[in-house]
Amino acid sequence: MSPREKYWLGVWNEKHAFEPDPIPGKKKVFVTVPYPYMNGPVHVGTAFTALRVEFYARFRRMQGYNVLFPWAWHWTGKTIVGMSQRLKKGDQSVRRGFVEADGVPESEVEKFVDPEYLAAYYTKVSRQVMKDTGLSIDWRREFRTIDPAYRRFVEWQYLRLRELGYVVQGTHPVVWCPADKSPTGDADRMEGEGVSPQEFSLIKFHLGEWALVAATLRPETIYGATNLWVNPEGEYSEARVDGELWIVSSSALSRLAEQKHEVTPVRSFRGSELLARYAMAPLTGRSLPILPGRFVDAAVGTGVVYSVPAHAPYDLMTLRDIQEGRIEAGRQVREIAGKLEPVPIITVAGYSKIPAADALSKHGAKDSLDDSLEAATAEVYADEFHRGVMTAASGPLGGLAVADAKAKAAELLAKTGRLTTMLELPERVVCRCGTRCHVKVLENQWFLNYSDPKWKEKARKVVERAAVHPEEARAWFNSTIDWLNDWPCARKSGMGTKLPWDQEWIVETLSDSTIYMAFYTLSKFVNQEKVAPESLSPSFLDYVLLGKGNPASLAKAAKTTEKRLRELRMEFTYWYPVDLRNSAKELIPNHLTFFAFHHAALFPEKEWPKGFGINGMIQVEGKKMSKSKGNFVTWRSALERHGADGFRLALALTADGMDDADWRERAAEDARSKVEAVVPFVSKALRSAGKREPDSLDAWLYSTVHRRIAAVTEAMEQMKVRRAAAAAFLDMWNDVRYYARRSEHPRLQTLQDVFGAWARLMAPFAPFMGEDLNKELGGKGLLCQADWPSLKDFPIDEEAELAEVVVAKVLEDARSLLRVVKGPRAKLNVYVCSEAVRTYFFELASAKQKGEGVGQVVKRFAGIKAPPDRVFKLIFELGDETMLKLVSNKQFDEYAALSGASRYISSELGVKVEVHRAGASGLYDPGNRAKDALPAKPAFFLE
């Protein structure tokens, strides 16, 4: 950190510049960012989101609002615990992540086996880097989501939600890790991302008094079944399942038990015992032989499948392997297999009668262990499902589309009583801990019933009444509200708050973070030890947050004073509602919408959030940032490379709206050098300036600054941070640069005024440099506490603006002329059009604007001989508005403007310049050009 940065941080801190308390009667703004999850250090993405709010907070503060920008840390959930455990087990990839991506010293990593230590470490480094960046946060209100007081708060929230009927109990299937004893979401998986439970049909084939139970996703193929497959090496069991006698793989028994089937094992044996026996298929009544299939996974389904060689590449290939002796098999098995023929039951355009055979030759499968069988299977299945039609060989299914036949087959099988269903993962799923997962039906889970139409209606109202920046995000909110289903809000492992009425369950991370912004109004008192965590009882919080109950008796029960209790209530009502909550767009479908739902449920309308800010995600050098890709950029490392202002400005200038922000080192370096150039630029400009009366150019600069202030203000109000920063920093710079170049004698007072405004406009983005600049300009007090520049100090001056438009236009035209002309170029004569031509223009332009015919006007001014198409072309070139202003503004004197600028134009072009007025007596016009002069388009003669 540079000494200057350190100095200003010290000053802000000393003056408590960002520690707001309620000031009755003073308008307030309460802004928040979702707290970051502390399984790693904050990174440039966190910074991008946080800084948008930081800029906004500083902007509003300068506008005279009492602004609260608090911060906290998210520790809830099982990710932190999971990482700790993996480290403990010696997982090298976690360790590398800590050391290489996060930059944690080896000596610290050792201690990360304690999850709380891990989270505390990251909290510490993250807090420090945020402070070093100069974020205007009120750190007095900081907390972690496992703090005792926070837990009391969440307990209150869930008790109230339950009373209101928004928390309900239900049963739901999940992907389950038997080792962790917890659901395994996508993020927790080593293998099988995106895989979710599917319903398999279990079809019972009679084998004496037993039922050999085969699992399938394609019950409609039962009419094409030729045999059954079991894995000869696999372990199978006879068991009593739901009162029936079943034969399935042993592993299936435990999975069936997880799905609420009643299972009593009888005996177990090897799959080979079943070979060459016959089982009877339902519906067809066919007796099918049991054959060895090593591709059958005993850990999936029931470990038994039936074979449909005409339509399943695996089945056909395995059958051929046995028939052709590629697989060792007993004589009896070979004999049986030798007699089997595929039974086609589906026709698909583009395939022969046996689609599986086509797929095998297309993919060049050699044997039943060939990897290409996966692809062949997927292809045949998809084509048959979408385009296939059942043939007459499939009995009652004949003529149906495959998609319809599936349902019909299930219905027919169900009637025979020989169908059950089971949820199964269609692909292997492995938990991060290395354990293979299966489906478990969880009972008595707690849900937030977001599917409740009345609740949805209320949530919709929250969004409808709030400002959404950018407006495009609103549609996404609305479709999320429609789509959202019941959400399991508690789980059994990880850090967090227990459900007060059911201590086995811990409120899950997304569900304990929905109304916590309210807690910032309390946490100040807890941190100052003015309120003890134990005293935050439900009725106590009812009073503070909802105004319910009698403060006198509540205070007594909480061992505090009534005054203190009323103070807490006042703090809450002062700051609430949240004025702006800003986050990256990925949180719209969950967190931000939950935030709307919970406020709708718990608080009266006046406490509902007033604004949402949405930004894109962060990319690094055009690519998605991730630890595994090795392009992870921590906030700390970027800050150290580019300095606080450079870092802030680089992120401010990267993207607006929901566009993804691209972090580029080059851009950040550039931002830094630009920031550092401001103060020297300003002092140099001031040194070259002097005392004099303001002229048209000064009026132009004031006028232009007026427009810049308006633009920055408007952009900030709409959270268009990039636009605001670009105008405040880059456009302003260009304006001053133009002034400095254009003016022969820069006026000191003008520059002081403009630089004063400039410092203020840049203050939210580059506050350190801003304070330096303010000091340089002799400003009193702190810039961060100064007033936002006032439009009144920078009056609009239309004539001055028109003069510069005309000067710029003449320069542009003259340059393009000089580029082309190869003749003499000693002197440029400029002929400004006559008053008559101006009037002609004015009448034409206004006639055109009113949509009237222009014939009359043209006729009346026939003497001017300017063809109307040339006139209209010029109007289009300048635009209706500018043109009208130009020709209708009686104050504006084009001749005066241009002759005043003739020395500037001359030095820019490197050619002598003389300005004439067309129609003047004794006009010097050897080239006879003056007649061609039009408004803002004077005629030229080069000699």
Add this chain to the structure above:
RNA sequence: GCGGGGGUCGCCCAGCCUGGUCAACGGCGCGAGGCUUAGGACCUCGUCCCUUAGGGGUUCGUGGGUUCGAAUCCCACCCCCCGCACCA
């Protein structure tokens, strides 16, 4: 598949709602010049093609349409990004 957002002159990006001021803002890169002992920084000009009087031509994912006029409005298509849930 469903939902959301996008495709602009080497790169990033503004403009699109409210059609003409659009060959199209700004930044980066690149070229030339200035400043400097030199480099960096800074400043100026240039950077789609053609052009000996300020002009012309072809551009805003693709193809149509509306209009005197379309980057902007309408329709169809192609492509890219994000989200899709027991998880931060």
